Amino acid sequence: MRLKDKVALVTGASSGIGLSIVERFAAEGASVGMNYRIGGKLNPKSAAARAAKLGPNVIPVAGDVSRRPDVEQMVQEVVNKFGRLDILVSNAGIEIKRSFLEVTDEDWNRILSVNLYGAFLASQIAARQMAKQGQGGKLIYISSIHEDVNLPDHTPYCASKGGLRMLMRNLSVDLAPLKITANNIAPGFIVTPINESTLKDPEAVKNSLEEIPLRRFGKPEEVAGLAVFLASSEADYVTGSTYYIDGGMVRQVAKY
Numbered sequence: 001m002r003l004k005d006k007v008a009l010v011t012g013a014s015s016g017i018g019l020s021i022v023e024r025f026a027a028e029g030a031s032v033g034m035n036y037r038i039g040g041k042l043n044p045k046s047a048a049a050r051a052a053k054l055g056p057n058v059i060p061v062a063g064d065v066s067r068r069p070d071v072e073q074m075v076q077e078v079v080n081k082f083g084r085l086d087i088l089v090s091n092a093g094i095e096i097k098r099s100f101l102e103v104t105d106e107d108w109n110r111i112l113s114v115n116l117y118g119a120f121l122a123s124q125i126a127a128r129q130m131a132k133q134g135q136g137g138k139l140i141y142i143s144s145i146h147e148d149v150n151l152p153d154h155t156p157y158c159a160s161k162g163g164l165r166m167l168m169r170n171l172s173v174d175l176a177p178l179k180i181t182a183n184n185i186a187p188g189f190i191v192t193p194i195n196e197s198t199l200k201d202p203e204a205v206k207n208s209l210e211e212i213p214l215r216r217f218g219k220p221e222e223v224a225g226l227a228v229f230l231a232s233s234e235a236d237y238v239t240g241s242t243y244y245i246d247g248g249m250v251r252q253v254a255k256y
């Protein structure tokens with residue numbers, strides 16, 4: 001029970017990596033707010049059923065991370081239910097594949113507002129709550145290897161993830177006096193709904209696997225394992241860092 005008596009909020013947790021993190025956190029003894037977006041895959045009824053399945057200490061928390069009133073409400077619901085907030089996992093994210101010359105203002109604004117502005121909002125509102133409690137806290141961002149490595153036809157996505165890297169680095173210093181740590185998890189290729197179209201295309205699967213030295217895709221549970229470490233007291237002295245979990249993808253040798 002590495003997260004016993006801890007209280008967490010995980011954004012974008014109706015599927016994929018976020019859902020796995022909620023499952024692992026609950027199994028490690030944490031009380032967890034499982035955020036989902038109304039209009040996404042879950043509705044209030046299915047979200048409540050999903051949370052109940054994960055255990056008595058998981059509650060569904062509806063809200064769009066790109067809207068301040070929603071995020072205020074999300075944090076408040078967790079605090080009302082569990083009395084505090086110790087861990088924020090800022091995981092909600094979207095991507096759109098489009099050639100840079102075709103990217104619209106709407107594409108740019110949507111991606112940046114969920115992936116970066118949403119993380120800013122959640123960090124600020126969570127950190128204010130943690131500051132009030134006076135016992136520190138942990139901010140964890142699900143960034144991407146694309147906070148560092150380019151991805152063709154994904155400029156807004158890469159810009160948002162690059163922004164997350166500096167958001168995290170700044171907060172690791174600004175919030176250190178409050179004993180609030182900030183770290184990024186940078187996944188490579190993980191089998192989740194965000195990669196649905198690639199996973200349906202055998203040629204794309206083959207090409208993607210060739211980019212990964214370990215020659216397999218990652219599982220959401222593996223990312224969740226790293227999140228448990230960063231959320232636990234074992235990581236109390238860890239701040240300001242990005243942890244790659246990518247089967248060696250960023251170390252791939254260029255093929256000429």
Ligand code: NAD
Pocket residue numbers: 011012013014015016017018035036037040041063064065066091092093094114142143144145186187188189190191192193194195
């Ligand atoms: P996913 O599509 O299953 O998860 C994304 C989640 O974000 C969904 O549950 C979605 O409902 C939620 N979401 C989207 N907009 C939202 C909003 N406005 N408010 C609240 N929630 C919202 O895919 P995933 O792979 O689990 O993605 C999770 C995170 O991991 C994303 O930030 C993604 O960029 C990052 N990531 C994924 C991979 C990968 O290979 N799967 C690699 C690197 C980074």
